[in-house]
Amino acid sequence: MFTRCVRNVLSRRASTLQTSRCSLAVALQHTRGRCSKVTSTSDDVDQVRTLLQLCVDRYYISPGPTNTELFERGLSCSYGPLGMELRRNLLEQWWHCVTKSRAQVFGINTLSSSKDREARGRRQLRIVESEHLKQILEQQELNKEQLIQQIQTLLQSSPPVRTSLLQGALEQYVPSLELVNRKLPYGLAESGNFGVIKRSFSVSPAEVTQTSLVWFCSPRTSSQWLDHWNRQRLKWWRKFALSPSDFSSMDIPEQERVEEASRGVRIIYNFPWGQEPLETLWSRGDAELMQTHKGARSKLQCRDGRKSVPHIVSVTGNMDRGLMAFLFNSLQQLKREDRRQKLQHRKVLKLHPVLAPVKVALDIGRGATLELRQVCEDLLQELMEAKISVWPGYRETMSTSMEQLNAKYDEMGVLFTVVISENTLESGLLQVRSRDTTIKETMHISEIKNFLSRYISAADNI
The missing domain is CATH 3.40.50.800 (Anticodon-binding domain)
Structure with missing residues (x-):
């Protein structure tokens, strides 16, 4: 509705409001980076088309081109009864694996905060009431500068759409220290649906089902812990796969690393159109933790043989894309002859017994x-x-x-x-x-x- 309102009003005032429309469009862009691209064959195209149609026919996703596009892009879509059950099973298995794999992993549920807003800077989605925006845009007496100023004021006063779970875990670090007797390592796990910024208006503003593990560890062991969680997570994805080799991990090139990270790893799936990330792991150092708690080093220090501020290893997953990966991985198209020697085509979703809806x-x-x-x-x-x-x-x-x-x-x-x-x-x-x-x-x-x-x-x- 937000996008539609902007388009309808600005179309009548295109000559004077072009700058505003462009700035709003940039604010809502979505970056969808693929690890690599491959040339799609006709078989690949047929496989994608077959799975998408099967998912609609068999109650995994709701029909409609927009909903199908969301699903194909690895975003939260309108799931059918079987799709919802599959997603629930997948999240349950993730939660069980992460919180039970080690003794010191605890579940949390956090809310967006002002620190969340500061951490993401200007490039973010915000929740704007369409009526408020419409009232501003319909004020014909405003010139271009006044219009832009009022829109910017409205955006700045509107709550942001949360796009990451990391900040909430960083804020929970100090309260959870007493729980572990100020000893490292330990982790905080969380899952939820959060907004994503899109590259274009081809689909409406969307969400992803995100999972997060934030692991606090000694600075001298952070690299080893990154390798540990990489092995654990890749093993988990392959456990439920019909073809485990389609899941792999790769180091993130230096030019693609986030500013705070010294190392990064992606767990990827080989879709018919190319490789897509399912989970991203970072060794992030201690800068974000220090910034969140205003550099209060004394209250951040832990006992791990020596007093030190912990480093962070973060594991962030997109479970909507993970769900799609398991559906692609489980689809088998078989051919056989019946008793009349007539060729029969059989499509089977060989989902893992634990995940099967x-x-x-x-x-x-x-x-x-x-x-x-x-x-x-x-x-x-x-x-x-x-x-x-x-x-x-x-x-x-x-x-x-x-x-x-x-x-x-x-x-x-x-x-x-x-x-x-x-x-x-x-x-x-x-x-x-x-x-x-x-x-x-x-x-x-x-x-x-x-x-x-x-x-x-x-x-x-x-």
């Missing part, structure tokens, strides 16, 4: 429909109580063949399809089909909950 789909075969539905309802409740996500396919009113259902569930990434039939009513036996092998097994209904729980737990511990 739906673990099992319940459907009914031939038999007394009311009784079979009741069995499905009972099994559904049992699985949900065990925190196993279920897709209630038996509630569908349209008649669909099992072959069509299997194709649908494969594209959704459902791990197992359970079919309850007349045989289940007689003997308690049901049919279980695996997404990854397509093998169908017969199992007693009393065993299905433990089977699924063991399968997911085993996959998580690999």
Whole structure:
């Protein structure tokens, strides 16, 4: 709405307000740097198109070209039910890994502050009420200089959109010192949705789901800790990948380093169009910590064999792009011949069992429909109580063949399809089909909950 208001009014006063429009456009630019670019082949283009369409068809993202563009750019978009569940699973795994990997990592939740505003300088997004801006722009008696001055005053008085979690962790450093008895190393972890500055008006102002670990350590060990967290994070990304080699890390060239950092590393994914960063790690020294706390060295010093102000290793991730990376990595397009020797194309989202939004789909075969539905309802409740996500396919009113259902569930990434039939009513036996092998097994209904729980737990511990 902010952008639309500026465009509508300035279009009527283009000759006098061109300077203002340009300055506002620059303030809202988004820098999206890719690590490297490759020449896209027709297969790459087809793969991107196939995945985007699959994500819309199978409830991962909402339809619409703007929403699809946000998703493809690694920005927060309008997720569908399965996309939201996948993102939740991904964030849970990140949180568990970071906070449980070492004893001294604590979760925090911080708010934007005046120091946040100062740290980012002038180049930032701000939250502006469109009506206030419209009132200024519609004052015909204002000349160009007065108009620019009033717009600048409005922007300066408007709250900034937070674009980093680092500052909040720096402010929490002193309060958390007593928690660790003033001993190093330790870390503060946080996640949240924050605004990004765009390069153009091609999509509306957007957000990313950001994760942050700020690690406080001895100055003499900061380089080793950067290497440690690089190994840990790369190992974590590869753990959930179907093709781990698509995830890698690379040192950040000196000319691309932020001013405060002595070293930097990116964890990247090899998308069809080129490499994109998923997480960025910096060895940042102590300057930002000193600046945040006004150089009060005595209250910043810790015990680590000697008194010193800690150095900072920061790990910042984009989980929206990470979600997209896992979707690309898990997509398989298979070909096979059916019994009539007709070539069949099969698309499968082989998401890791821990990340898969739906673990099992319940459907009914031939038999007394009311009784079979009741069995499905009972099994559904049992699985949900065990925190196993279920897709209630038996509630569908349209008649669909099992072959069509299997194709649908494969594209959704459902791990197992359970079919309850007349045989289940007689003997308690049901049919279980695996997404990854397509093998169908017969199992007693009393065993299905433990089977699924063991399968997911085993996959998580690999």
